[in-house]
Amino acid sequence: MKGWCGKILTVDLGTGKTRTLTPDARTYSRFIGGRALAGFFLGPEVKRHWLDPKLPLIFMTGPLVDTLAPTPGRMTIMSRSPLTGTICDASVGGHFGVQLKRAGWDGILITGQSPHLCGVEIHNREVRIISAAETSGMSPGEIRQRLGKEGSVAAIGGAAEAGVRFAGIVVDKHYFAGRGGLGRLMAARNLKFVWVRGDGRTPVYDSRELTAARRDILRLSAASPVLQGELGIQSFGTAALYDLMHQRRMMPTANFRRTRFPAAGQMNAPALHRRYRPRSSGCAGCHIRCKKQDTAGRSLPEFETLSHFSALLENTDVEVVMEANQICGTAGMDTIEAGSTLACHFEILGRPPDAKEILELLRATADGSRQDLGQGAARLAAACGRPETAMAVKGQSLPAYDPRGAYGMALAYAVSTRGGCHLRAYPISHEILRKPVATDRFSFSGKARMVKIAEDQHAAVDSLTACKFLFFAASLEEYARALSAVTGLETSAQDLQAVGERAVKAERQMNQANGFSEKDDDLPVRFFNEAGTSGGGITVPPLNRRDFLAARETYYRIRDDRIAGEEQ
């Protein structure tokens, strides 16, 4: 069986024991890797509280990792979220997945709790749990530097140790497994980092066929304006989307009270590039190289970060955005939740923040001196008796696409299995970016099935551990060819779609087991009661509650169908 290592490492931080799991071929073919396979291992333990040491923290690669397939450097990290209580997974780049495969492991399941701050070091088959007491409070970048250039490291920053519920895990200093607080869970186990280095290579079934599949995918990538066009992500990073959201009047402003930010034109990606002259970098083996860093090595903000640290907080100083991004990166905090929590805080205070306050409060959040802000917007708003000011779904704050400007996005936010998240179905692809075809963004018509199919596709992509960006251009059709070439197993786009469908169904069942229900698949009331900022020929009314509920009901009906082509 090519492509997979056939081995998954388990590490118990409490006992120091390790084991090797050897999933059978059927498990691999049904779940492939990444999100679906991690979900398969999480399922039996998912009712455990996130503080329960028996709940596994899972790192999972896929068969395409460390091969010639485009974007082969990603993996999934998964467990339950300290922020939301839902399942929580993150697709993360960098070099960790590649090194893990080269070390001979498809994944790692970490359980137990260390009595003191520790690190796990994996060099091929050799696994050590070492004391990391002296690294307490260190940033992921400092950990990376300390461990040297060899291998790859997934680490937490000081925010996770300080109790921030939206602290992430950072791979190789720059690549963030963000959103639901997997870093906080890692800190609760007294695990500061996992370092891995491998000296092997992943064997491939048919290299010539894989080269042909790669060529098909790269051809589509080059034909995509969003990816490789002169205004696209390759040139400007994801911040390239900033102007578009501004122009379409769906840029969340002042904690979603408005949808247009007048200063956006002076803070866009070209302005950042003129000012900071960034260089590009990217995940292992990626041709897009969407990461941008200034001459001092500071990361330029991603789109969500740029939008939430400017428009959402009504901040017009681009250097404050850069510094806020740096604070979050160094401390290991999710920027969407950090920005949203401050926006919620200042709505409750009844005024916008000034630049100094933004940075001071972020530092205070990161070092634990503002525990209230470290709990995320939903808990903060509830504690203040103002739950309506949290722009969150299932306790996780919304990214930088206002749902009043894209109705598919509204439905996708509501039904997402990891709370307020744009990446589960990303209807922006067709509602705004016109791919694969344009749809009416101010209509729920047809959106229930579009969201369902896209959710399955994205889960398949996460299970292949490919990069979602590439699917602005390529499809599962081309990736099926790549997977067959790597593994030697015949597969098709629809087979992969079924893997994704299986993964999403399992996640919904896991959330239901933890008490989540229809009432949680909903949006903040603001979106049904308040209009966005109309003008320039675009009217942004409140969402129609009845239409939203009807679309959600249709989604439930479709989601409950049996998996296409599969026996019950």
Add this chain to the structure above:
Amino acid sequence: MKALLATYTHKLVERGLALADDIHFAAREAEVVWNRPDPARELEAIFSGISISTLLSAQPAEPYRTLLDSLVRSQPHPLQARDTETRTFLHDLPVSPTADAETLLPYLRRRKGVIAPGPRLITTGTVTPEQAYIVFSSMIHAACVLYCLDHLDRRRYSALSTRELREFDFIMERLPPSPSPPPALVRGPFTSEDAVLAAVVEAGERTVAAGLVDSYFGNVSCRLDNVIYISQTGSSLEELTGCIDACPMDQSSCAGITASSELSAHRRIYTETEMDVVLHGHPRFAVILSLDCPERPHCPDAHRCHTHCSREREVHGIPIVSGEVGTGPFGLDRTMPPAVAREGAAIVYGHGVFTAARRDFNTAFQRLLQVENTCRQEFAAQVRAVSRN
């Protein structure tokens, strides 16, 4: 959804791609909705076998039906076409031996469309009926290009049966006639954004109406001062109102991220020349002749003409250049603009024709028309020439 099905059913008929009473077109949200009260029941089984939201099944109208039938008989399966649409989006044209759902499903699990006995084309989409329409139309374009090339080659290098010769005559007689020169387009120079937008919309409509592009491919732009107004990616050239992006020449905004994938090529033309408009279509005879290279059987780069052709080729003075869609190391943004700057027009291998002009779209449109008509005449001349031999 009913309205969308009606729209694309009408387009299939209007474009001469299928006959009105033979189109089975469905969309599915919670339930499957058909464009007609008596859909073929066999097709409903496809919905339960794959995860799609739209399905189209239709027998192509003539002459596409006959040429598809000929290709299915004479070519290995799946059909391997070399045009850009196939190379980039379709990959190949699968052929199913029977029309039952059980046989069709494996093909549709892998590809967006399949040729079934009849021949019928069955195409799918995961978002809207528009996808199934585009795949249907692209398959016909690819098949037409493949048929003409194959026929020319076989006339040159092997014997054709009487049936095949008759079929060819039948097909050529029924292809849409060469477009005649249209009434003048709005005259430039344009001095306002509104005037530019109106001119771009008109140019797109006329290009589709003249059959110089399938409506979802091609692109149109016009420069006004330091802004390029260009059709959006995936937009229908016949309906460009509201689908034109304004892209500053100095790249001070990324709002044009939804612009055509050829924005870089258009920008380079504007940067390096005094041109004011650029027009791009996929007229089929220009595409056919660009693929018909007499050196190909002996060329070491024959498997990668679209990226590595180093010969200076032309059709009656119109340069033919290599280049892939968009950017990248082999992007046509590197090869096409210098040719257009030199000659005012260029054919991109297997892809289509770009023209550019000063002031307004009149000259660019006439040139596009002229290139296609010249290529059509040249194709006919070559068929006659090999027939005499």
